[in-house]
Every structure is written in C-alpha cells, then in structure tokens.
Amino acid sequence: MIISYKYRAYPDATVETRLHETLDTCRWLYNKLLEECTTAREGGISPTMRGMQARIVTLKDENPSLKSVYSRVLQMVNYTLWSNIAALSQTKRRGRKIGKLRFKSAFRYRTLNYNQSGFKIDREQSTITFSKIGAIPFTMHRPYTGKVKGVLITRSGDGWYVIIQAEQEASASKREGRSVGIDVGLNSFAVDSEGAVIENPRFYEHSLNQIRKLQQSIARKKRFSQNWKKAKSRLEKVYDHITNQKKDFLHKLSRQYVDTYAAICVEDLNIKSLKEKGNATGLHRSIHDASWGRFYSYLSYKAESAGTKLVKVDPRNTSQMCSNCGSIVKKTLSERVHECP
Numbered sequence: 001m002i003i004s005y006k007y008r009a010y011p012d013a014t015v016e017t018r019l020h021e022t023l024d025t026c027r028w029l030y031n032k033l034l035e036e037c038t039t040a041r042e043g044g045i046s047p048t049m050r051g052m053q054a055r056i057v058t059l060k061d062e063n064p065s066l067k068s069v070y071s072r073v074l075q076m077v078n079y080t081l082w083s084n085i086a087a088l089s090q091t092k093r094r095g096r097k098i099g100k101l102r103f104k105s106a107f108r109y110r111t112l113n114y115n116q117s118g119f120k121i122d123r124e125q126s127t128i129t130f131s132k133i134g135a136i137p138f139t140m141h142r143p144y145t146g147k148v149k150g151v152l153i154t155r156s157g158d159g160w161y162v163i164i165q166a167e168q169e170a171s172a173s174k175r176e177g178r179s180v181g182i183d184v185g186l187n188s189f190a191v192d193s194e195g196a197v198i199e200n201p202r203f204y205e206h207s208l209n210q211i212r213k214l215q216q217s218i219a220r221k222k223r224f225s226q227n228w229k230k231a232k233s234r235l236e237k238v239y240d241h242i243t244n245q246k247k248d249f250l251h252k253l254s255r256q257y258v259d260t261y262a263a264i265c266v267e268d269l270n271i272k273s274l275k276e277k278g279n280a281t282g283l284h285r286s287i288h289d290a291s292w293g294r295f296y297s298y299l300s301y302k303a304e305s306a307g308t309k310l311v312k313v314d315p316r317n318t319s320q321m322c323s324n325c326g327s328i329v330k331k332t333l334s335e336r337v338h339e340c341p
Helices: 013-042 049-062 064-068 071-093 208-219 226-260 271-277 281-290 292-306
Strands: 002-009 111-115 119-122 127-130 134-137 147-156 159-167 179-184 188-192 197-199 263-267 309-313
Touching: 013 049, 013 064, 013 071, 013 111, 013 134, 013 147, 049 064, 049 071, 071 111, 119 147, 127 147, 179 226, 188 226, 208 226, 226 292, 263 292, 292 309
Parallel strands: 179 263, 263 309
Antiparallel strands: 002 159, 111 147, 119 127, 127 134, 147 159, 179 188, 188 197
C-alpha cells in the first residue's frame, strides 16, 4: 500500500520562480490536451491516452517552454487529465447529470507530480532536489518509512508542501482484541458500541462568519487586482486552517480506534448520494463539514498498516432494525429513541 507523508517546504526565491513557471507550463499543457480531446470528439474521433502522450513530443516544438519541464512530470499531466475523464465517465454511467471538464485557471492548478524518478531526497539535510527545478529544503517533522515511489510538490495559499509517497507492506492481522461498531452522525460526530460519544467539532461553522466577510471583501474588489489577490489569499488561509483542523481531529480519532481495537465496523455509506438528497443547503454543508469520507479513508489505511480489521456494513435498515428482537421499527431522522416492540 502507498502511504503519503506531507511536509512543509521552503523554496528560495529562485526556485520558487521556477516552480511557478513549471506550474504555468503544465497548466498550459493540461488545457491544450483537453482542448484537443474535445475537438477530436466533436469531429467523431475517439482520442486515446497513448495518443495524447505521443502528442506531447510534437507540442514541445510548438511550445519550447515544455522542454524546461522534466518529461515524467509532463506525462503525469496527461495521466491526470485522463483520470479526470475516466471519473467523469464513471459518474455519467451511474445516471448522474454531468457537464464537461473545465480548463484549469492559475488558481486551480497547484501540483507537480514527480512519479518514480526525477528527484533525490537527502534525509540528513532535509532537502529534495528536483530535476530542472533545484533543491528545496523541507521540515521532516516525522520520518517516512518504506520505498519512495514518487514525490509531489503542491502550493497551498502562500505556502509550499512536498508529499512523499512511500510503499509499505500491510501488517499481519491482529488475532486477539476487542471489536467496536462506529455510527457517524451530525449532532455527534460518532457514537460507538462501547457507549462513547464523540462531539462534532463543526470547524467550518465556527469560521463561517469570517468566511462570509472575506467573501464580501473579495466581491467588492476589482477582479485580479492586487487587493483582490490579497483578499483571496486571506480567504485561502482560512480554508487551509479549517482543513488542517479537520485532518488533525480525524487523524487522532482514527488512530485512537485503530490502536485500541482488533476489528472496527462502520456503515458503508454512499456519502455523495446523501449530499445530493439533502434538500437544505445547511444539511449539505453539515455533511461536507463532518468529513465522514475522510474519516473512513484514514481508518482504512491505518487499519491496514496496523493489522486491524475494518468491516463495512450495509447501512440498509441499520437505524430501523431492533438490535434486541430484529423487528423493523420505522423511525424518522428526528427520532432519537428506539422502543423494542
């Protein structure tokens, strides 16, 4: 399995300029390949991933700046595009209404992917040297383990981060230990079968007033002006802070469960469908803020690495069926007490 380790990076002014130039070049390539795929389909031709990969070679003559980017990074741009196309097609097959892939703006393209090669990590000096970019110091606040398969460089707000992707072997399953069932919710983030109630921290709601004020400030400014960019940067920092709060809470909670129990049972929820069924904007926002999907994701990979068994249970009638006699007792979402018939 692949485990990602995220570290704060500190490129100097020269390297940061190269990073911005490389991101802009990769963004141009993404948009160009997307444009040519769309044009081909409109002309009755079905483009292929391999064909677009070969197209990158000829595009280097049209745009010489592509030659200043490591070849593997350019290939991963094409891979990202086709991953997005595949995800869109899969959504369409499920019967959902979809639009078209959008072109990437400068604010929406933030990551360079050095897959398999093009980087050298110096653990003693805490630096990573990237081909055609240079050396970037980073803070290794915790050591990574396993064989490194790739490194990503990403920009978030005013900061830069490196994400080291390492391959690790799964641990042997725990043979003895307690089991626990976890039921996620909105009033409380989770309630488990041991009777523990984990309060919902509601990080987004606590920052909502600040977000609205910053959004109003951005709306009053001329688009792409310096003041607009500064206001947008302040808003991005607030969102980054909320994301970091969520991740810290979910990492600690999932680690606590994985280290305590040999088996963990959760509902196999279709979270995206729950969001779409929510008629109220507040309900959709609350489900998104709770981040159940991220919590399940953290539980999954932590359980695999620790030898803990994670069981996903069909959620059908789990809140309607009596745990004592098995009878179905219909209840609305607002009913919090069950009576055995």
